Amino acid sequence: MNDTVKMFLISLITAVLVQVLLGPQIQRMQQQQHQGAAPVAVAPAPVQAAPTQPTPQAPAQPAPQAEAAIPAPEFVGTTIKDARKIAVSQSIIIIQDGDREAPDKTPGEILEQNPTAGTMLTSTREIRVIVARAREAKVPNLVGKPIAEAKSTLAGLGVEFTEVPKDSSKTPGTILSQKPAAGVKVQPGTSVELTIAALPLIEVPAVTGKYLNKAKTVLKDSGLDVGDVKRVEHEEHGENYVLKQDPAAGAKVPFGTTITLTVVAPN
Template sequence: MSEPNATLLNRLRRGFGSLVHFVSSAVFINNLLALIGVSAFLILFVSWWLRCYTHHGQKLIIKNYVGVLVQDAREDADDHSFEMVVEDSVFMVGKPAGVILTQNPAPGAAVKKNRKIYVTITKEAADQIPFASLPMMYGKEINVIRKTLKQRFQIDTEIVGERFDEGPPNVVLEVIYAGDTLINRVRKTAPKVSVDKGGTIQFVISKDVSESVQLPDLECQTLNDADFLLKASRLVLGELHLDETVTNRYSAFVIRQQPAYAPGLIVTKGDTVQVWLTQARPARCPDVLPDNQYEE
């Protein structure tokens, strides 16, 4: 081997030996381990930072809590990092207390964690509505009043009676609440009382006078006379009930009628009246017969 080549080879051997010595030295190994550790730390840190940056401002979808009891909804909201706040409560007819009616933000909204959800729920006690805030009712058409009370105030109504009046039919004559007559012909303005939302107001309304008539007293009349009186009042003779003594129904006497007679009793034109007959004049009946009585 030539001298220059030998010299180069010796230099390479010495260089490689120095490299091996350096690589195997404690200083190199410690520095290498430190570099690996720092690199691993940087990689982990950057990875964590990227995750935080990616999820920063991430939004969650709010569920629909309407119709759910607020206790159950609050537990579910807590599980999803939301806070539920009861903003208002109202009485709803037919609904139990604590049911969510509305929520804000609305169902399906995308919000951040820890967002507050404001809800309105039902309450147990009925709202009190001052009677003075209700519309004027005396003399008003009943169907209009019933519709207004139901739609605007959620108040039920009931017609408990009819009375003949000189005015138009189907108008309010009396207003009754909780068994007390609050409005009538004498007192037409509302007293200082309140009505439960969802409660019931009762009414007595007017009935058309033209369709009414006083019931005549038919007892002690013959059937002929009774029929005449009924026709004059535009009433109809109904079922006849004859006892065993009757031989001539037209001359038989009325001993009972249905509806029973009472002074001033009003019935509707076209109503039927049943009568019970006996042949002989009852002892309680006067001897003088009406001029229009006749026999066949």
């Protein structure tokens, strides 16, 4: 067999093997070509952003001007109430830092100030002051004393008082207790509560059926007073005959209570 025939046979065998081995794959590729190529993803077109509008800027505010410095007024010798009225008009604030007893000064009168008068006040317009306090009085021991003496003692100290009557075996008008207690310091004008032995109640005697002069004597002897005398006409009884009394007989009343009488008027 010559070389030409050999080459032919080799080529034939090779073609057969290629067909057998690669045939199925070639057929699939051909089918895919007939069905069309797979769609290619297309990126969406970029959206163009709206143009940015510039933010409006607020007009620049002028810087606040510092208040002009002013000299501190003279407040010493003025009451703090009056000083504050003056200070308001100058935008000054008065601050009370304390007080102290000053017998020769009016309570509330400014004794000291800081800064002192004439000092220039700039951004901080505050003035601190010390004011006069009224002299305190020490409450005396009044228990056991008569009310008249207690009144006189308290009046000399400039202290007020109130009375609270209470039934007691003590002599009427005697101080039984006091509030505040003795030794407590109080401001002038403070009120001290005094509990006093009450005057005994008196039973009003019967004076109806008596004549006016006799009725007055009976009532006064009982510690009672006679008030207005009312006069009415009456046919059965004579002039000044007591027809009625108020309060009525038997009523319990304090010592010195006024009794009103109704008597027969002159014919």
